[in-house]
Amino acid sequence: MIEFQYKREKENILISLKTDSTQIGTFHRIATIIYALKMDILSGELSTVIEQGNEYTIDSFILQADDGDTTQAAFKLGMMMDSVFSKNTKFEEILEKLQIQEPAIATFFKETPEFIFSDLPERNQTCLYLESSAGRGLLYYVSRILMQNQINIHSATIETDFETGRAKDSFFLTNGSGQMFASTDLALKIRREILAPIQSNTR
Structure with a gap:
């Protein structure tokens, strides 16, 4: 429906x-x-x-x-x-x-991105604040990694700052078991996977 x-x-x-x-x-x-x-x-x-x-x-x-x-x-x-x-x-x-072509992921992170995971006990959810260069395909890319890690998006606020060209997005999440995960290895894994394309280019 x-x-x-x-x-x-x-x-x-x-x-x-x-x-x-x-x-x-x-x-x-x-x-x-x-x-x-x-x-x-x-x-x-x-x-x-x-x-x-x-x-x-x-x-x-x-x-x-x-x-x-x-x-x-x-x-x-x-x-x-x-x-x-x-x-x-x-x-x-x-x-x-x-036949989707992958976005130019490196352009999203050409300036230092911010990834802040914080648990919200009152909601039993984890907030992921993402700030990076805006561009078509950013949310496609990030949401795919969240899905692959069995992360449930309960709500989100998506914003673009047109003066700075920065995306400023907040996602309210739980893991596959319905729990918060900011203090677990899962948060580190998601961060690592999102940034993998630019980390491999700097080696």
């Missing part, structure tokens, strides 16, 4: 979507389609809510289309989101058709 809405605002696209898909990797699916369609997430909010005993993911984003054709881009995005969250379609098959 997915509810998708969009509207144009000047050169950008405002989208909102609601889905009953709340498993690990849900945001990565969304970020993948946005990246594949050559759009960039400028800002947004991710949240998980419970309505009448059912859990839903509710997200809203401001997107920028590379080619400037916001109407066509939004239409394609809606069609792809329907496919991604269809019970009859495997995400792996969609990925094969899209």
Whole structure:
């Protein structure tokens, strides 16, 4: 189930979507389609809510289309989101058709990035604050590593500082067992994997 809405605002696209898909990797699916369609997430909010005993993911984003054709881009995005969250379609098959090229990861970290993991006992969640150079594909890349490590994204705030060109994103997470993990080796592992492309270039 997915509810998708969009509207144009000047050169950008405002989208909102609601889905009953709340498993690990849900945001990565969304970020993948946005990246594949050559759009960039400028800002947004991710949240998980419970309505009448059912859990839903509710997200809203401001997107920028590379080619400037916001109407066509939004239409394609809606069609792809329907496919991604269809019970009859495997995400792996969609990925094969899209033939996604990896983003230029080193450009995200050309200036010193910040990765701060902190546990929030009152929420029983870990906050990951990420600040780095902004660019199309950053959230696709980071969300894939979180998914591969069985990290559940419960909510997030995505921001782009246009004066500095920096992404300033906060993710509220739990591990595969639903626990905080900032003080564990898992946080170190995620940091190491995210920074791996630039660390290998400095050796």
